[in-house]
Amino acid sequence: MxxxxxxxxxxxxxxxxxxxxxxxxxxxxxxxxxxxxxxxxxxxxxxGAPRRNRNALKHGLFTKKSRAEQRQIRDLLGEVRMLLRELE
Incomplete structure (x- = not known):
């Protein structure tokens, strides 16, 4: 020491x-x-956290409107696949 x-x-x-x-x-x-x-x-x-809580901003991917749109697209694709199978 x-x-x-x-x-x-x-x-x-x-x-x-x-x-x-x-x-x-x-x-x-x-x-x-x-x-x-x-x-x-x-x-x-x-x-610390950023001002105005920028971490909590929503990106909109899981809103009701966007999920309904995704459901419509999925249903439409299912119908297209069925039509393609019938044409084969």
């Missing part, structure tokens, strides 16, 4: 992150300055 004294009191006295780990235990990392979470759990600059 080196001969210099370590000053870790400030770090040990700092508030801890309030997040829970996968095992259910509390996160032991110090919270980011002015935040309630550490840098890994959302205290870092720019972390």
């Amino acid at each position: 080196s001969g210099h004294a370590r000053n870790t009191e400030a770090m040990r006295a700092s508030p801890r992150c309030g997040a829970r780990t996968r095992s259910g235990a509390a996160c032991c990392a110090p919270a980011a300055r002015g935040k309630m979470r550490c840098r890994m759990h959302g205290g870092a600059e720019g972390s």
Whole structure:
């Protein structure tokens, strides 16, 4: 070990992150300055969900209208296959 004294009191006295780990235990990392979470759990600059909840936008593939349209196309293709079998 080196001969210099370590000053870790400030770090040990700092508030801890309030997040829970996968095992259910509390996160032991110090919270980011002015935040309630550490840098890994959302205290870092720019972390978190995007504004206006862009993650929840719908793409429209499973709307009632689109599913009805898909059903019509599937029925139409079935009829075409039956007609082709009759022509053979």
